[in-house]
Amino acid sequence: MINLPSAISTYVEATNAQDAQRVAAAFLPDATVHDEGHLRRGRADIAAWAEDTARQYGSTMVPIGLDRIDGKDDGYALRAEVSGNFPGSPITLAFHFALQSNSIASLEIKP
Numbered sequence: 651m652i653n654l655p656s657a658i659s660t661y662v663e664a665t666n667a668q669d670a671q672r673v674a675a676a677f678l679p680d681a682t683v684h685d686e687g688h689l690r691r692g693r694a695d696i697a698a699w700a701e702d703t704a705r706q707y708g709s710t711m712v713p714i715g716l717d718r719i720d721g722k723d724d725g726y727a728l729r730a731e732v733s734g735n736f737p738g739s740p741i742t743l744a745f746h747f748a749l750q751s752n753s754i755a756s757l758e759i760k761p
Contacts, residue, residue, distance in 0.1 A: 652713045657754050658728060658747055666710045670701035677754045685759040709734030714742070724749045 654662065657676050664672035674697035677683075683690040683699060690699045703709065711730040719725030726747045733740040741761070748756040 652716050654713060654716060654728070655726065655747075655749060655752075657749055657752055658716075658726060658745075661747075661754060661757075662711060662713060662728075662730070665700070665704075668704040668708070670697045670704060673697065673700035677757075678750060681754055682756045683759075684757070707734040707736050709736070709739075711743075719746065724755070 660676040661673060664670075664676060674693040677693055677696055679693055680691070681693070681696065683696050685699065685703075688699075690696050709732050711732045713728055713730050715729040717727045717729075719727055726749065728745040728747065729742055730745060731740050732743050744760040746758040746760065747754055
């Protein structure tokens, strides 16, 4: 089992539960998410993104590795196997988190 920072653990658990409001609550009020070429800003926009993603893909994630991002005390790169309703499932994605005050300040999801 990977020891995740609490904000990242909350994000993973809420994502797997398909709970968009809980996903958004893991973020700071002015946080950003960059995914599939789109930028979402703020909890309301992040909740809408999480709800749409859950409805469209029904995805779940299993963490398989966590690294610190060089030069960033609050930066983490999570590798996770993501399964759902999309071609090529399951796939491994990289989730780049910036944490602040025990919450997520930003997230960028990369292939």
